[in-house]
Every structure is written in structure tokens, then in C-alpha cells.
Amino acid sequence: MSADMTLAHAAATAASQPSSLLWLIPFLPFFGFLINGLSGRKLRNTTVVDFFALGSVGIAFLLTLWHFIQLIGLPADGRSLHQSLWTWFNVGGAHVLGGMSTYKIEWAYKFDVLSGCMALLVSGAGFLIHLFSTGYMAEERNDGRYYRFMAYLNLFVFSMLNLVLGANIMMMFLGWEGVGLCSYLLIGFYFEKEFAAVAGKKAFVTNRIGDFGFMLGFFLIFQVFGSLDYDTLMGSVREVANLPLITLFGHTASPTWWFNLIGCCLFVGAMGKSAQIPLYVWLPDAMAGPTPVSALIHAATMVTSGLYMITRLNFIYVNAPVALAVVLAFGSLTAFVAATMGLAQYDIKKVLAYSTVSQLGFMFMGMGAGAFSAGMFHVFTHAFFKASLFLGSGAVIAACHHEQDMRNMGGLKKLMPITAMSMILATFAIAGIFPFSGFFSKDEILWKVFEGWYQHGHYTGPTLNLVAWILGMLGAFCTAFYMTRLIAMTFYGNYRGGGEDPYGHTVQSEAHGHDDHAAHDDHGAHGHGHAPVHAQENHVHELDQHHDHHVDDPEDHDIVPGHHPHEVSWRMWLPVAVLAGLAVVGGFLNYPESLHRVLPIVPAELFSKWIEPLLYQVAPAHHGEHIPPTIEYGLMAWATLIWAPGAMLLAWWIYKVDPTWSRAIAFVERFPNLFRWVNAKYYVDEFYDAAIIEPLKRFSAQLWSFDTWVVDGMVNGAARVTLIWAELMHWVDEYLIDGSVDLVEYMVQESSAVFRGLQTGRVQHYAFVMFLGFLVFAFWKFIA
Amino acid sequence: MVNLNAVLLVSFLLFSIGIVGVLIRRNALVILMCVELMLNAANLNFIAFARHSGSVSGQAFALLVMGFAAAEVAVGLALVVALYRKRDTVQVDDINLLKG
Numbered sequence: 001m002s003a004d005m006t007l008a009h010a011a012a013t014a015a016s017q018p019s020s021l022l023w024l025i026p027f028l029p030f031f032g033f034l035i036n037g038l039s040g041r042k043l044r045n046t047t048v049v050d051f052f053a054l055g056s057v058g059i060a061f062l063l064t065l066w067h068f069i070q071l072i073g074l075p076a077d078g079r080s081l082h083q084s085l086w087t088w089f090n091v092g093g094a095h096v097l098g099g100m101s102t103y104k105i106e107w108a109y110k111f112d113v114l115s116g117c118m119a120l121l122v123s124g125a126g127f128l129i130h131l132f133s134t135g136y137m138a139e140e141r142n143d144g145r146y147y148r149f150m151a152y153l154n155l156f157v158f159s160m161l162n163l164v165l166g167a168n169i170m171m172m173f174l175g176w177e178g179v180g181l182c183s184y185l186l187i188g189f190y191f192e193k194e195f196a197a198v199a200g201k202k203a204f205v206t207n208r209i210g211d212f213g214f215m216l217g218f219f220l221i222f223q224v225f226g227s228l229d230y231d232t233l234m235g236s237v238r239e240v241a242n243l244p245l246i247t248l249f250g251h252t253a254s255p256t257w258w259f260n261l262i263g264c265c266l267f268v269g270a271m272g273k274s275a276q277i278p279l280y281v282w283l284p285d286a287m288a289g290p291t292p293v294s295a296l297i298h299a300a301t302m303v304t305s306g307l308y309m310i311t312r313l314n315f316i317y318v319n320a321p322v323a324l325a326v327v328l329a330f331g332s333l334t335a336f337v338a339a340t341m342g343l344a345q346y347d348i349k350k351v352l353a354y355s356t357v358s359q360l361g362f363m364f365m366g367m368g369a370g371a372f373s374a375g376m377f378h379v380f381t382h383a384f385f386k387a388s389l390f391l392g393s394g395a396v397i398a399a400c401h402h403e404q405d406m407r408n409m410g411g412l413k414k415l416m417p418i419t420a421m422s423m424i425l426a427t428f429a430i431a432g433i434f435p436f437s438g439f440f441s442k443d444e445i446l447w448k449v450f451e452g453w454y455q456h457g458h459y460t461g462p463t464l465n466l467v468a469w470i471l472g473m474l475g476a477f478c479t480a481f482y483m484t485r486l487i488a489m490t491f492y493g494n495y496r497g498g499g500e501d502p503y504g505h506t507v508q509s510e511a512h513g514h515d516d517h518a519a520h521d522d523h524g525a526h527g528h529g530h531a532p533v534h535a536q537e538n539h540v541h542e543l544d545q546h547h548d549h550h551v552d553d554p555e556d557h558d559i560v561p562g563h564h565p566h567e568v569s570w571r572m573w574l575p576v577a578v579l580a581g582l583a584v585v586g587g588f589l590n591y592p593e594s595l596h597r598v599l600p601i602v603p604a605e606l607f608s609k610w611i612e613p614l615l616y617q618v619a620p621a622h623h624g625e626h627i628p629p630t631i632e633y634g635l636m637a638w639a640t641l642i643w644a645p646g647a648m649l650l651a652w653w654i655y656k657v658d659p660t661w662s663r664a665i666a667f668v669e670r671f672p673n674l675f676r677w678v679n680a681k682y683y684v685d686e687f688y689d690a691a692i693i694e695p696l697k698r699f700s701a702q703l704w705s706f707d708t709w710v711v712d713g714m715v716n717g718a719a720r721v722t723l724i725w726a727e728l729m730h731w732v733d734e735y736l737i738d739g740s741v742d743l744v745e746y747m748v749q750e751s752s753a754v755f756r757g758l759q760t761g762r763v764q765h766y767a768f769v770m771f772l773g774f775l776v777f778a779f780w781k782f783i784a
Numbered sequence: 785m786v787n788l789n790a791v792l793l794v795s796f797l798l799f800s801i802g803i804v805g806v807l808i809r810r811n812a813l814v815i816l817m818c819v820e821l822m823l824n825a826a827n828l829n830f831i832a833f834a835r836h837s838g839s840v841s842g843q844a845f846a847l848l849v850m851g852f853a854a855a856e857v858a859v860g861l862a863l864v865v866a867l868y869r870k871r872d873t874v875q876v877d878d879i880n881l882l883k884g
Contacts, residue, residue: 761883763876764815768807 040147210272263323
């Protein structure tokens, strides 16, 4: 090892600054949760709830901003603030590698380059989502559920801030479980509706599977390192990696082997939280919650926690090539497969849900290629544009009276221009058009993946990188396509919900209410799965049905002829617009080096440099001139000039230029099975049902019968034996013991009968006997 | 001079009436009176034999017995009154607490 090797993280450890106000950032939302959760039910005026909910998160955001500005003022290798509150618990005495642990888990917070950015994102986006909720959840203000929603949101923000700001893995785990709980509570917010309750349960159980992997992972970390503090771990990872062999649990292997195992276990946790194949299934169903929840869970917060964890523990992954390959493989597969699922959805929230899964796949791809800063940067840009899209879709849904099917929308651009413009800008961002933010983050990831194979022109990298890159490109194409499709179907053409539907696209909506009935995948085949062609054939019939439906159900006002949606209130469009604005300009925070050479006015790689002290350096940092290869420019131009615009124009041509959508219909007619498969999300849920859930249910039924017949049988048998024995004893007691006592009594009674007869109780009898006695005495004297 | 035997016979009859009354009458007051009859029969015997033998000690005994009898009646009547208060009856048939 050379002396000039920069152990940047070690320096950061040493230079951490204490901060006394750090604890307020997570705890303010917690206090908001306590106040709203405990007293909200009694508050008549929901403005007070708003005050505490928004106030606590808003102040937390300002505090975060203040800390962040402090952080910027510090030297690059010392950007860390910390506060230790108390010792949470002591794990001293545990046997770990290298002897006894003396480790105490601290309730401590750490505000550094990574957690600072994440805290800004969580509290900032969280505040906007709170603001949006005050408008979106207006109906709940009257039925006493409003305070509950706001309290859950606050708890969610607390958990998430705890997750990102915690100074050790235990604190992260606390937040990790906290957000899992909150997502359960929020998705199942309308728990009186069965599908919402089911979706909440599904999210919780799926996350538990992931959490199990996460727990195994950090248990192993504790076994190997004897600590869970990020600083300690980072400081000692080099030492551990240089050990010849590590023996744990009787198994001896190289440190790399153990790091691979830890990395894979932790990635299982990330799969659950960040919705990767095969644990992504909960996320589309999470649409059952109110829309702000979708935005909160999807875009800004919960799903990023897996990525945050991997970036935070990058020193493990850098030393674990197999785990990184696994991340890359699953990430790229998810990026592609989820994107294709988005192509055939009609529910606006579902499209965005699959889009989210797919974008998360991109982030994992970046991490799997070792480009942690690129993956993390995509987390931020994605948070901006996806939160904007989700809140925008929430505004659309609210404006269309809780209609979620895009076939029943259309033409909304004229009716709600601010929302429409914001969402269109966010769509450009997610499609990766220069210079919107998605371009910078996604292309950085794709380039890094490609570079892993390209190896500066040697083409010697693993084939996996090439495959992943191809999948990523295809996924990017699908992304641009389905997003443009969403925009075209929602904002252009005529407003079909108003009955103005010359081409018969409308369908009877199943996605009605705040929520997504189609979250139940039973509907998959026949509900949203209506091919447009079916919709057309049945359209007269279905319009009739609409009228009937409307008469039958007074609450159902999704299709009111002549009624038009209008722009939502500022509380709802403002967050959408702010986030869209960030999505437009956010990309320049990580302007690539290659473009910096073309346009030097923009500083290059601000974000990468910012986050660099946190990243583990395997080799000495490369400070020499780095000339970007021509192929990087080529790929960039290809992606942003041909690939993404091509997909967008294709969607535009199919869904906007031709308002009958005849080509889409023709395609579906041509390949009906393909459409059915994609629309039904490849029947993954059905597969899980058949392959895992049903066998589990049968197994548990068998266990139940085992319990009923054998375990309960033993208990009942013991009870029966006791009962019979007791019967016997009862008989013995009654007839033998009591019998002998009774016999004595009986005999005494019987034998005394004759004497009893003498005692008449009549005084004259006694006198008579006495008189007789006198006579006998006198007679005897007379004789003698 | 009345024949001694005649007096003894009267005395015997008197005593017999007394004892039969004690044994067969149900009223406690009557029984008490019959007891008095028996005592007076005994007194008659004392006096008859005293006259017959010429000794006065028999007469003295008769006076003593009269005194006893007075005391006995006082006690007996008190018992009957107490009994009546307690049980609302003086019929000895109804008073059979010693019955086995």
C-alpha cells in the first residue's frame, strides 16, 4: 500500500463535529405524531392538526437545511456532524470475531454528506407531501380520520429520518422497521375496504421477508466486526479484508466470502424495502393507499432506504464482488421487466408504480456496477420527478372524482394546465431527455454499467455488465414509451370522462374511490385487462351500464356527462410544480465530466465529489487526467437524441396522433396472448399464490390439523384420563369411604332404636315406671 | 272410736286415687292436686297410727308434712306457671322434650 492512499473515510471519522440540535430533526416529526396521534381525535378543528403536522416537518426541514449549510462550510474530508443522545443498549460480552465485544449501541445521529442529502430529501419532499395531503385528504377532515392520516405521515417521516440519520446499523434498523410499520398503516389506511387491508398486509409480510435477510446481514457484520457503528466499520474494514481467513460458526472462509454473504443477505433486505424482483409485488398493491402515501412511499422515502443502506455500507460491497454482481443482475432484470409491465397498464397509479420499480432497478444497476454515487444521484432525481408525477396523478385523480383509469381521462391539459405542465416536464425528466435531470442520472448509470464491460476499450469486463446494459437500454426505451403514453392518454385528446368519447375508449371503471380496486389481482384478467378492442366492441353497452351504475350508486359520480374537472387548489398543484421544477434543474448537480469539457461553465460532478469521502477506495484515488472516451459521447447522444425521443415519438404517434389508438388495438389483436401476459404482470402474483402462498396455506392447514389432532389430542387425552381417574376416585370416595362412615352411623342408629323407644318424653310414663319400681321393691320386701 | 282398719282403708283409697290421678290426668295442675291427695293419705296414716299407739310423734310428723306440702305446692305451682309462660300449655302430653 502506498502512503499517498487516501483513507478519506478515516479522516472523516476523526473530524466529526458535535452538534446539539441534530436530534430535533427526527424528533420534531415524532412530537408531531404524538400530539396529533394522542389528541387529534378530540380536536374539532383540523387546522390544528395541520399546524402540528406541517409545522413539525417544516421546522425539521429548516433545521436540516441549516445543518446542511453548516456541512457545506466544513472542509471536504470533515463533513460530518454527530450527536450521541444516550446508550441504547449494551452488547458487551457477546462473542465476536477477535474476542469479547465491549460494544454499546448508542442512540446517536450522524449528519454527513450522504445522510445530510437524504435528510434534506426526506424532510423536504415529506413537507411537500404533507402540504399536498392537506388538499387531497380534504374529504377526510369531516369524518374524523384526518388526524390519523397526518399522525401516520409524521411517524413515517420520523422513522425515515431515523433511518437515514442513525449513526449505526441498529438505528437504521429501527427506522427500517418503522417505515415498514408506517407503510402498513398508510396503505391500509382505508382498512374498512378489504383490498386496502390486504394490500397493507402484503406490503408488511413481503417486507418482513426482506427484513429477515437484512437482520442476518447485520448480525453477520456484528459477528465479524464486533461493532455496528458506521465509523468503526469503515475504519476497520481494510484490516478485516486483509485477514487471511475468517472462521465463524465453524466455517472457515476468506473475508471476501464472508463479505459476499453479508452483501447478499443485506441485498435481500434491500429487495424487500426497495421493491426488487422477486419481492417487488407489494409495491404496485401499495396503490390501495391514498395518493400522497404512494408518493411518500415510492418516490421520496421508503423505497430509497435499500439504496441508502447499500451506499452507506459500500465498503462491504466493494469488497464483495459476487454480491455486487447479484445486485447488478437483479437490478437490471427489475429495471427491464417492471418497465415492460408498465406498458400495458391502464391505471394511472399502476403505471407509475411499475415505473418506480423499474427506476429502482436502474439505481441498483448503478450500485451493482460499483457506481454508488451515480445510483444515489438517481435516487434524488427520481425522487423529484416521481414525487411530482405521483402527486400530479393524485391531483388528476382528485379532479376526475377518483377516477384512476386513463381510458376515462384525456384532454386534461386544457382543464388543469399547471398540473399538466408539471407532469409533462417530469415525464421529460424520467425519459432521460437532455437537459432534464433524468438524463444525467440515468445515463451516468448506464454508462458506468457499460464501462464495466468496456474497460477503456479493452472489452474485457464481465458479460453480465453487457447484458445488464442491454436490459437497461430496453428498460429506458419502455420508460420513455409508457410515460408518453400516460401523458397522451391523460392530458391530450378529449375528456372522455365527460361522455365526449367518439372512439369508445372509456370502460366501466373498477378503479374507483381513492384507491385501486384492481390491486386485487383477481381482476387482472378481466378487469383492467380489457383490451381496448373489447372496450370498443362493448362501448355502447358499457355506456348504458354507466348510466345504470350511476343511478344505482349515488356516490358514484365518475362519469357525469357534461361535467368537467378543473384545476386543483394551490395546496395540491404547488408541491407538484415545485417538485417538477427540481426535476428539471436537479440534474446539473451531477453534471458529467465529459460534458463539462464541452460546456465548462457548469461545475462537473458536484454530487459525486460531495459524496466521495463516504466511499471506500480500493485503489489509490485516481487524480490524473481522465479523458472520457469518444464512445461515452456517442452513447449519450444516442440515448438522448434517438433512443428516448424515439420511444416518446412512437408513443405519441400511437396514442396522440391517432386518437382511435388503432395501432395499439391492432397490435393487441395481433398478439393477444402477449398483451394478456404483460397486462397481467406476467402472472407473477398468481405464480406466487400458486407456488408459495397456497403451499404455505396447505402446509399450515396440515400443521393446524396436526395441532388439532395430535397436540390438542394429547392435551385432551390427558384431560380425559384425568377425568376418568377422577370418576373412579369419586366412586371410591362416595361408596367406600363415605360408605363405611355411613355404615357406622347406620349401625349406631339402628342399634339405638330400642332404647330410643323407651324415651317417650312423657313425664307420666316415667312416673309410672317409678311407681312400678316402688311396687316391686315393696313386694320384694314383703316376701323377704 | 273409729276402727283403725277403716281409717287405713280410707287412707289407702285416698292414696290410690292420688296415684291414679298422677298417672292418668294430663293437666299439670290436676297432677299437682293428686300429689297433694297422696301426701294427705300419708298424713292420715301418721295420725291414725299415732292415735292407735298413743304416741304424739306421729301427729308432729303430720304437721311437718303439711309444712312440706305447702312448700312443695308453692314450688310446683311456680313450675307450672313458668311452664305455661314458656310453652303456652299445661298439658303434660305436649311437653315431651326428652323424647328419644
